[in-house]
Amino acid sequence: MTATLARPVDDRPRTTPPPRRRRSWWPYLLISPTLVATAYLLLYPLARNVVMSVQEFGLPQLVRGDARFTGLANYAKVLSDPEFWAVVRRTLLFTALNVVLIMLLSTLVALLLVRLGRWLRLLVMSGLVLVWATPVIAATTVFQWLFQSRLGVVNWVLVELGFESYRDYTWFADGPATFAILVVLIVWQSVPFAALSLYAAMVTVPSELYEAARMDGAGAWRVFTRITFPVLRAMFGLITCLEVIWVAKAFVQIWVISQGGPGQATTTLPVYAFQVAQSLQRYDLGAAVSMLMVVLLVLALLAYFRQLYRQEGVS
Amino acid sequence: MTGRVLRTVAALVVFAVSVFPVYWMVLTAFKPAKDIQAATPTFLPLSVTFEHFGTAVAARGFWSFWRNSLLVAGGAVLLSLVVALLAAFAVARLRWKGRRGFILMVFVAQMTPWEALLIPVYVIARDTGMLDTLWMLTLVYFMITLPFTIVTLRGFLAAIPVDLEEAALVDGCSRAQAFRRVVFPLLAPGLLATSLFGFITAWNEFAFANVLIIKDQDDRTLPVWLSSFSNTFGTDWGATMAASTLFMLPVLLVFLVLQGRVTTGITGGAVKG
Numbered sequence: 181m182t183a184t185l186a187r188p189v190d191d192r193p194r195t196t197p198p199p200r201r202r203r204s205w206w207p208y209l210l211i212s213p214t215l216v217a218t219a220y221l222l223l224y225p226l227a228r229n230v231v232m233s234v235q236e237f238g239l240p241q242l243v244r245g246d247a248r249f250t251g252l253a254n255y256a257k258v259l260s261d262p263e264f265w266a267v268v269r270r271t272l273l274f275t276a277l278n279v280v281l282i283m284l285l286s287t288l289v290a291l292l293l294v295r296l297g298r299w300l301r302l303l304v305m306s307g308l309v310l311v312w313a314t315p316v317i318a319a320t321t322v323f324q325w326l327f328q329s330r331l332g333v334v335n336w337v338l339v340e341l342g343f344e345s346y347r348d349y350t351w352f353a354d355g356p357a358t359f360a361i362l363v364v365l366i367v368w369q370s371v372p373f374a375a376l377s378l379y380a381a382m383v384t385v386p387s388e389l390y391e392a393a394r395m396d397g398a399g400a401w402r403v404f405t406r407i408t409f410p411v412l413r414a415m416f417g418l419i420t421c422l423e424v425i426w427v428a429k430a431f432v433q434i435w436v437i438s439q440g441g442p443g444q445a446t447t448t449l450p451v452y453a454f455q456v457a458q459s460l461q462r463y464d465l466g467a468a469v470s471m472l473m474v475v476l477l478v479l480a481l482l483a484y485f486r487q488l489y490r491q492e493g494v495s
Numbered sequence: 496m497t498g499r500v501l502r503t504v505a506a507l508v509v510f511a512v513s514v515f516p517v518y519w520m521v522l523t524a525f526k527p528a529k530d531i532q533a534a535t536p537t538f539l540p541l542s543v544t545f546e547h548f549g550t551a552v553a554a555r556g557f558w559s560f561w562r563n564s565l566l567v568a569g570g571a572v573l574l575s576l577v578v579a580l581l582a583a584f585a586v587a588r589l590r591w592k593g594r595r596g597f598i599l600m601v602f603v604a605q606m607t608p609w610e611a612l613l614i615p616v617y618v619i620a621r622d623t624g625m626l627d628t629l630w631m632l633t634l635v636y637f638m639i640t641l642p643f644t645i646v647t648l649r650g651f652l653a654a655i656p657v658d659l660e661e662a663a664l665v666d667g668c669s670r671a672q673a674f675r676r677v678v679f680p681l682l683a684p685g686l687l688a689t690s691l692f693g694f695i696t697a698w699n700e701f702a703f704a705n706v707l708i709i710k711d712q713d714d715r716t717l718p719v720w721l722s723s724f725s726n727t728f729g730t731d732w733g734a735t736m737a738a739s740t741l742f743m744l745p746v747l748l749v750f751l752v753l754q755g756r757v758t759t760g761i762t763g764g765a766v767k768g
Binding site: 204206207208210211213214217218221222224225226228229232242245289292295296300301303304307308309310311312313314315316317318319320321322323325326328331333336368371372425428429431432435436450453454457458463466467470471473474477 | 503505509510514520523535536579581584585586589591594597600601604606609610611615616621622635638641645695698699701702718724736740742746749
């Protein structure tokens with residue numbers, strides 16, 4: 181997972197106004213390396229991707245470099261392929277399932293952290309930090325080991341619990357099972373960041389609000405729905421957005437564990453784009469798929485932001 | 496009273512669920528092969544061996560992959576630190592036309608789904624003869640870490656009062672001297688924290704490393720090596736888990752260091768502010 185500092189709400193005192201107001205070329209000199217880097221390493225690849233997606237660009241064109249423009253033919257081809265729509269549906273399911281689980285569990289863990297005594301809280305938090313610090317590749321390898329068919333500890337536990345059918349069960353040969361393991365893996369990796377951020381936000385809610393609610397005899401559920409959630413709505417929204425982005429573009433976990441298989445059971449959009457480009461050597465189609473993914477992501481987030489904006493406007 | 500018991504149980508369950516996979520990894524790394532292959536797993540380190548770590552370290556290319564990862568991650572972080580510090584200074588301390596637009600650009604860049612750019616980056620690397628070079632990987636990681644380095648450094652810079660700098664200017668320091676003598680020492684913890692985060696990101700990156708280094712297998716980085724490890728070693732789970740542990744170790748150390756530093760950085764800033 182991207183290691184971003186958990187500081188979405190900047191509540192530090194502003195030390196503005198910045199002191200210098202006179203016209204000068206200094207600021208532009210200072211940001212010029214950033215602009216050059218962004219232009220070459222972000223905008224240029226993005227533009228290349230757009231161009232490639234409207235060209236015929238396979239291995240021969242990669243070698244000879246005489247790609248021909250074909251208009252929207254690649255998009256037409258991708259969009260008319262039932263397989264693409266199956267991948268889109270799977271990506272939506274995968275993202276929704278993961279994000280719902282992540283938000284639900286993180287909220288519960290954060291609520292728990294608020295109520296714990298000092299030592300237990302420290303214990304749980306250090307456990308969460310440990311998970312957060314586990315590199316994706318290491319975590320993915322560990323999950324392969326946990327679910328290993330003959331020696332894996334998960335199968336052993338299941339058999340001990342009386343589920344005899346799990347003896348030597350090969351998780352990674354079965355589509356839904358592999359899908360489920362990937363969900364567990366991603367949820368396990370994502371909960372710490374979300375839970376710790378939510379906990380940090382919950383601590384900032386003024387305790388008078390809670391006291392007032394308790395005086396009115398509100399139960400835990402009512403306190404959460406009437407106070408905690410409304411006060412922290414923006415924070416919940418932000419974390420949900422971040423998780424949607426991270427889950428939808430998750431590539432490494434899926435690629436290392438299953439490469440999208442077995443069959444196509446775990447092929448989500450990023451994996452699909454890569455498969456098409458790499459194994460079919462159709463870089464044009466891969467580029468079209470990844471452009472469509474970016475568009476879908478932007479649409480989903482825009483819709484979400486609009487709804488959030490409306491809710492804020494009403495209340 | 497029951498609520499208290501319930502919370503304690505819940506806390507222990509959360510802790511166990513979070514920690515178990517990592518515990519199982521480290522435990523397996525130290526278990527003798529016969530314990531790993533036993534029908535009944537052992538959950539405590541009853542007998543300990545270092546042979547799996549030996550296997551992992553002795554594996555072909557281990558040291559060169561370790562060095563590659565260090566070079567690439569370190570290079571990317573240094574580069575993005577210098578570039579980001581300049582930009583963060585411009586954003587936090589100076590007022591200029593286009594400042595808001597620039598901040599917006601940085602935020603958008605931070606949200607970029609990098610995996611969507613695998614293919615064009617591959618093609619560009621190939622066109623410019625940068626495929627299979629650690630340079631290209633360094634540049635990509637630099638760009639991946641740059642936006643959040645700017646954002647966080649801007650935050651740390653904004654926390655340092657301008658008055659301190661102004662005072663130094665009044666005392667006859669030049670702008671550069673004021674920055675070096677007053678701002679820089681206060682910014683040091685922030686710089687450290689930010690660079691460590693960048694380092695972790697680059698250290699862990701897999702997708703680009705997997706795509707950009709193809710022909711020259713000696714130029715691979717640790718994550719790619721680790722992902723192919725269980726294939727190379729067949730079913731040697733002890734060695735695989737030892738390799739994973741070794742791979743995770745630097746990140747874990749960084750996190751431990753980081754926690755203290757960030758706190759001192761922030762509280763220090765608060766006290767002085």
